[in-house]
Amino acid sequence: MTRFIFITGGVVSSLGKGLASAALGACLQARGFKVRLRKLDPYLNVDPGTMSPYQHGEVYVTDDGAETDLDLGHYERFTGVASRKSDNITTGRIYSDVIARERRGDYLGATVQVIPHVTNAIKEFVKSDITDEDFILCEIGGTVGDIESLPFLEAIRQLGNELGRQATMFIHLTLLPYIPSAGELKTKPTQHSVKELLSVGIQPDLLMCRSDRDIPEGERKKIALFCNVQYGAVIPALDVDTIYQVPVSYHEQGLDAQVCKHFGIDESQEPNLDRWVNIVDRVRQPEGEVTIAVVGKYTSLLDSYKSLAEALTHGGIANNVKVRLNWIDSQIFEREDAVHYLEPCHGILVPGGFGERGASGKIEAVKFARERLVPYFGICFGMQMAVIETARNLAGLAGASSTEFGPSAEPVVGLMTEWLKGNALEKRTISGDLGGTLRLGAYDCDLQAGSRVRAIYGAERISERHRHRYEVNMDYRERLEAAGLTFSGLSPDGVLPEIVEFSDHPWFIGVQFHPELKSKPFDPHPLFTSFIEAAVRQSRLV
Template sequence: MTRFIFITGGVVSSLGKGLASAALGALLQGRGYRVRLRKLDPYLNVDPGTMSPTQHGEVFVTDDGAETDLDLGHYERFTGVHARQSDNVTSGRVYLTVIERERRGDYLGGTVQVIPHVTNAIKEFVLADSGEEDFVLCEIGGTVGDIEGLPFFEAIRQLGNELGPERTMFVHLTLLPYIPTAGELKTKPTQHSVKELQSLGIQPNILMCRADRPLPEGERRKIALFCNVREQNVIPALDVDSIYQVPISYHEEGLDRQVCRHFGLPCREEDIDLKRWQGICERVRKPEGEVSIAVVGKYTSLLDSYKSLAEALNHGGIANHVKVNLNWIDSEIFEREDAVHYLEGLHGILVPGGFGERGAEGKIAAARFAREKKVPYFGICFGMQMAVIEAARNLAGIFGASSTEFGPTDEPVVGLMTEWMKGDQLETRRSGGDLGGTMRLGAYPCRLAEGSRVREIYDGAAEINERHRHRYEVNIAYKERLEAAGLRFSGMSPDGLLPEMVENPEHPWFVGVQFHPELKSKPFAPHPLFTSFIAAAVTQSRLV
């Protein structure tokens, strides 16, 4: 029997519902249950694929090619359960589904309304593909009171009635602000948030109260009394020094025990295994050294744009028992001034993915610095393309090397992909087509060259499978000239037409990949590329 836990938020956004959901999923896993996590987003975009990273953070891509909310990255990193396209739905996708059904005549001429048609579609998404899990955790984006979220709250209210309390639970995350002049945590915002939720017909079973200091027992009793919940179900969600401490912290406050009691499940202390998280936190808190990595990107004004990347670098640090200090550098700086001094003394340079010409020359300059100064370099997606263009210009003598993404060019070293194979199906795209959902998305195989550095990094594997999100590709027509200049194409698509990985054999560690390895890295299973990159940075730190 699958049980559903709905996680909502109130007072303000960015309280950490995604982390709370992921941590609860990890705790239930620790008790031996099978879990799946889902995100219901109220915005009208069909998916976040066409949204600027500075608007909504990174786009997390699943194996099956869905462009999803960044919270799905938290879910995967904490539980190891691969997300699917069915695990993220937006108002845009719901309304698109309903309108398509109306156009086909599926509603038999009836008037199409928010209730029941839109709410029924939301319930279908919640219940889909959930037969094998013990728990499905559904996070509702935004905060209670947002007008666009009303159909989602109504849908989960209906599910609570239809499935009953034995299969549903409501968890509400709120804020307890500390007022210095009063010298106390204030409970009134939480009371109002719960009142708003109750006005929609939803009574929370558990309140998770974000605070920057311990919650006094008197305040806990007050919240329980005014919000109509049991005192034991008022769970302090305190700030911690590492996000990987969150499952441990929530367990210590009794979150998983109260969830199990609600569903009438065993909740003995000896039934849970938290050794994985205790070991990770031990390594985070007691590193044996540290390295400094420059991340030269164009979306550094909102670091959530690179959330999975930052975590994957930290995972590489965990694997190597070191602390990773990240220096976020706006790539446009290199275009306004001679800014290579920002890179001096650092132990590694990473150029991440991105779109558009803005900041491209800065990324090329960073790749050149890394190549010439023998600093470990990791280029991901756009970062690989810029490294190839840099090598074309400065090693192969192709001085006009550029990308057609930036406009017409006589030397299209990087060009628009027009067709590729996905399994046994031919995918085709054209210039000027729709932007949403038209990139090369999801997991694709890559064959690694014998004797290459990347094959060694992947423990000798001849073929790997990684997630992609890109519209442009290194032009295979330039392969021979680039290899003659010293760049090795060490990973290719199975048909040999699409370059997936490049490396510089004469460099201590210089690797570019067309895919996004950060999407598959986890604290308990660091990605081998990030593990190897940070190991190279450790070696570099001994030379600087």
């Protein structure tokens, strides 16, 4: 039997529902259960693909080409279960589907309403694409009390009634703020949040209470009394020094045991959390430290690079070193010399991005890494900037640029209008919609024999996730390779450049895909492992 756990949040946003859901999934996995995690987002966008990173943070991409909420990255990193299109839904998608059905006449002339038509569509999503999972964990985005969340809350309320308590559980994540002048934690915000949830017909079965300090027994009893839950179901969700401690911390507070108890499952057998204990030990007791400069354009909101930051940490775990990240706004290099900012660093990474703003600064970072022999990792846009820098400064193409920035005499990077995905021909136009029209999802890549990336992966063909609209122009391959830049990874049909590298550089690799999306703390991505290893060698030279 598949059991459904619904996770809601109250009091304030950004409490970490996604991380809490992922950690609970990891705890249940450690007990031998098969889990799947889903996110229900209340905003009207069809997906987050066209949203600014400053609005929503990173856009996470699945193998099957969905642009999704960044919380799905937490889900994958903590459970290793690959997310799918069916694991993220928004109000925009729900309403689009409902309106399309109405236009087709599927509702047989009925007046289309939020209840039952919208809520039915949400319930269909929650129960769809399930095989043999023991638990489906559904995180409801937003905060209880938001108008936008009401249809989702109503839908899960109905599911609670339809499936029964033996198959459903409601978890509510709240905040216990500490008031210094009073010298105590305050439970009233949690009480009001639960009251708000009760007003839409949902009685939480378990409360997770975020706090920056231990929660006294008296406060836990007070919360249990006023929120109508058992004392053991008031779980402290305390701050920790590394997010990979969270599964262990939640287990120690009894979270997974309470979930088992709710569903009548024997909770006496201890889960095997050795994986997480070992990871935390390596994070807390590194043998060294390296500094990586991340030269991007969204560095004022680090959630824009959430998976990237975690993948670099994973590379550090694999090499048993602490990775210190130096976030640098690429636009600063348009006004100041890059040397001052980059010289102390042991590696330079230029991540993905869109648009011309900050591009010249990224090119300066590439030039510094190439000339100073500092390990360089270019991801997506970072690979394209590496190609442009090579074209301008080594291949004699002073006018080399990307058509993303406007018409160019030497378009070494240009809009790709046709490509194969499997056996299907994908087509795009410059005037087409922006949403969902990039090259998205997993594509195969063949690695050149004798190349650095072939040695790193230890494979002839790989599969990586993409999210981009522009490609390196293969018409310039011969001139670029004559300048020393090797095209070491290509699509199986040889049309699309996927990886470039300098063989005479200590470590200089650019990839068109996003390897950070597949990295996990217990299975670090080989490119990040190798990049940090190169940074460790560089640190010994400085």
